[in-house]
Amino acid sequence: MLATANNSLIAGRTTIFSPEGRLYQIEYAMEAISHAGTVLGVLAKDGVVLAAEKKVTGKLLDLTGAKEGGYGGSGEKIFLLNSNVIGGVAGLTADANSLINHARTIAQRHLLTYNEDIPVEILTERLCDMKQGYTQFGGLRPFGVSLLYAGYDPQYEFQLYHSDPSGNYSGWKATCIGANNGTAQSLLKQEYKDDIEVKDAIGLVLRVMSKTMDSTTLGSEKLEFAVLTLDPETKKPKAKIYRPSEIDALLQSEGLKKEDEEMKP
Amino acid sequence: METSFALTGKGYVIIASDTTAARSIVKMKIDEDKVKALGPHLLMAHSGEPGDTLQFAEYVERNIRLYNIRHNYSLSPSAAASWVRRSLAESLRSRHPYSVNLLLGGYDVPAKEPHLYWIDYLGTMSEVPFGAHGYGSYFALSLLDRYHNPDASLEEGIATLKRCIDEVAKRLIVSPSKYTVKVVDKDGVREIEV
Amino acid sequence: MSIMEYNGGSVIAMVGKECVAIASDLRLGNQALGISSNFQKIFPVTDRIYLGLPGLATDVTTLQELFRFRVNMYTIKEEREIQPETFAHLVSSTLYERRFGPYFIEPVIAGLSQTPSGGFKPFIAATDLIGCLNFAKDFVVAGTASSKLFGVAEGLWEPDLEPEDLFETISQTLMNAVDRDAYSGWGCVVHVITKDKIITRTLKGRMD
Numbered sequence: 001m002l003a004t005a006n007n008s009l010i011a012g013r014t015t016i017f018s019p020e021g022r023l024y025q026i027e028y029a030m031e032a033i034s035h036a037g038t039v040l041g042v043l044a045k046d047g048v049v050l051a052a053e054k055k056v057t058g059k060l061l062d063l064t065g066a067k068e069g070g071y072g073g074s075g076e077k078i079f080l081l082n083s084n085v086i087g088g089v090a091g092l093t094a095d096a097n098s099l100i101n102h103a104r105t106i107a108q109r110h111l112l113t114y115n116e117d118i119p120v121e122i123l124t125e126r127l128c129d130m131k132q133g134y135t136q137f138g139g140l141r142p143f144g145v146s147l148l149y150a151g152y153d154p155q156y157e158f159q160l161y162h163s164d165p166s167g168n169y170s171g172w173k174a175t176c177i178g179a180n181n182g183t184a185q186s187l188l189k190q191e192y193k194d195d196i197e198v199k200d201a202i203g204l205v206l207r208v209m210s211k212t213m214d215s216t217t218l219g220s221e222k223l224e225f226a227v228l229t230l231d232p233e234t235k236k237p238k239a240k241i242y243r244p245s246e247i248d249a250l251l252q253s254e255g256l257k258k259e260d261e262e263m264k265p
Numbered sequence: 266m267e268t269s270f271a272l273t274g275k276g277y278v279i280i281a282s283d284t285t286a287a288r289s290i291v292k293m294k295i296d297e298d299k300v301k302a303l304g305p306h307l308l309m310a311h312s313g314e315p316g317d318t319l320q321f322a323e324y325v326e327r328n329i330r331l332y333n334i335r336h337n338y339s340l341s342p343s344a345a346a347s348w349v350r351r352s353l354a355e356s357l358r359s360r361h362p363y364s365v366n367l368l369l370g371g372y373d374v375p376a377k378e379p380h381l382y383w384i385d386y387l388g389t390m391s392e393v394p395f396g397a398h399g400y401g402s403y404f405a406l407s408l409l410d411r412y413h414n415p416d417a418s419l420e421e422g423i424a425t426l427k428r429c430i431d432e433v434a435k436r437l438i439v440s441p442s443k444y445t446v447k448v449v450d451k452d453g454v455r456e457i458e459v
Numbered sequence: 460m461s462i463m464e465y466n467g468g469s470v471i472a473m474v475g476k477e478c479v480a481i482a483s484d485l486r487l488g489n490q491a492l493g494i495s496s497n498f499q500k501i502f503p504v505t506d507r508i509y510l511g512l513p514g515l516a517t518d519v520t521t522l523q524e525l526f527r528f529r530v531n532m533y534t535i536k537e538e539r540e541i542q543p544e545t546f547a548h549l550v551s552s553t554l555y556e557r558r559f560g561p562y563f564i565e566p567v568i569a570g571l572s573q574t575p576s577g578g579f580k581p582f583i584a585a586t587d588l589i590g591c592l593n594f595a596k597d598f599v600v601a602g603t604a605s606s607k608l609f610g611v612a613e614g615l616w617e618p619d620l621e622p623e624d625l626f627e628t629i630s631q632t633l634m635n636a637v638d639r640d641a642y643s644g645w646g647c648v649v650h651v652i653t654k655d656k657i658i659t660r661t662l663k664g665r666m667d
């Protein structure tokens with residue numbers, strides 16, 4: 001679409017329609033996300049798997065805290081939202097951090113009121129209601145973030161949702177956000193099977209990541225990884241965000257580890 | 266004076282409440298239903314400040330229904346009880362607190378268990394095997410301590426309930442004549458005669 | 460009628476040798492009428508911190524839920540468990556937030572805090588209803604039987620008690636104190652926290 005002089009006046013206001021009936025700010029937000037690090041999610045019958053490509057990397061990055069961490073998400077892409085939901089973010093990191101904080105508060109407030117872990121769809125819905133507000137009221141720009149929610153609740157068991165800056169969300173069996181999401185999505189469409197198990201989903205996710213990631217290396221410096229399963233004894237959801245050493249071990253066992261000559265000591 | 270009792274048994278909860286609506290020395294209505302069905306497997310007896318009681322009970326009922334419609338499934342009895350308790354606890358420190366005492370009974374369908382909660386107007390909540398509100402509680406609770414059996418059949422439970430009703434009729438100065446008695450179990454909510 | 464005495468209940472915490480113990484009664488009453496003999500007043504905050512909340516029952520539940528909220532947020536963001544000293548200050552500030560309309564609770568905290576060398580140090584604390592902290596080195600008491608608890612504890616407590624001896628001491632202290640208090644009793648529960656495990660026992664006492 002050709003941008004006319006009028007368009008730029010309208011596009012500047014987040015909360016109004018263009019003459020063609022579009023909300024430009026939302027579209028621009030999605031454009032920002034299409035340049036962000038990929039996040040991939042796959043739903044299995046006994047769990048959900050999330051993987052993400054880190055964009056902020058480098059030798060000078062101080063990752064000493066992250067060596068042990070990862071259980072709450074000291075990375076930039078994958079975060080624990082509640083004991084039963086893991087979130088993966090793509091887009092403006094600062095906006096994402098703000099949304100993660102909101103999501104965690106929403107989950108705790110649900111626990112406060114109902115004494116139960118928040119059902120995954122309700123968390124997704126609440127966050128989306130908030131995001132939609134930024135497209136209709138206040139004259140503030142929308143959040144430039146897309147999220148994947150991987151979670152478990154007793155009602156619908158394992159679920160995977162995707163939400164975008166417009167405040168819309170949908171449930172997926174396998175999906176991808178961020179850069180190269182089209183490629184990843186078609187790869188997933190070919191290889192995904194309905195009754196896939198977590199251990200195979202892990203392999204699938206890592207293989208698709210290795211094909212769609214920009215870099216020649218595949219290791220913990222570039223990859224974040226998480227799995228949500230059910231503890232066999234307590235029957236409670238168990239969220240595991242992998243530590244860098246665990247990611248490397250996993251890649252090694254899948255035969256996908258690719259080293260970077262530059263990063264070696 | 267308003268009296269309500271409730272007890273659990275094998276796979277059910279019985280809740281009973283008197284049917285008198287009185288103002289000062291006058292019985293304005295003698296067939297008032299004070300036990301509300303909040304959902305397909307949830308019952309609540311309400312007593313306390315006239316006006317507040319029904320207002321709060323309907324507020325709870327409608328909010329539970331809204332949750333069901335919005336999210337396509339029913340709140341478990343324990344989640345519903347937590348929500349009710351929090352509403353009362355928040356109301357307590359507001360400009361005009363609700364003055365309502367409740368007995369909340371429900372059947373958790375997935376877990377196949379009955380649950381009964383005693384809740385007062387302050388937002389005090391305790392899961393109990395049996396409970397009572399009002400002056401009648403001073404008579405009923407000791408009887409229930411002695412005769413309650415958590416694994417009793419429905420018939421046995423009703424017999425125990427009858428003991429409470431009869432004792433209150435005998436010893437409370439202005440005792441209610443009629444009671445609404447409702448049962449909640451795996452098949453849902455229904456009213457019974459005692 | 461005092462609001463702090465409306466529902467009844469008492470809590471005590473004691474320091475031992477590399478362990479702490481916290482105990483409470485189980486009564487929930489409506490003034491003189493007993494409602495429940497199963498009303499929990501001590502809650503785990505982390506694997507190594509327990510919180511006792513004696514006072515008005517509605518606030519017991521509200522505060523327990525509120526602290527769970529705040530500690531969950533802390534854990535998820537900090538990616539580590541909260542330490543007892545930090546938690547005590549969280550309790551204090553939460554109560555002071557309501558300085559002019561307080562929660563009617565006098566919390567008791569017991570836990571094991573991590574030392575820089577990796578060991579564990581026993582920790583107990585108590586606050587009043589507006590959050591004034593008391594970091595005792597021996598024992599802390601709260602609730603309707605607090606004056607009785609002070610008396611027995613002062614007599615029975617000695618430093619460096621091993622976990623099993625600490626259990627006996629705190630149990631005797633609690634049982635005898637609540638037997639003199641009409642608003643406390645109807646069952647007791649004791650938790651002994653050591654660095655490896657937590658032993659919880661329910662005591663058989665007078666049910667009157």
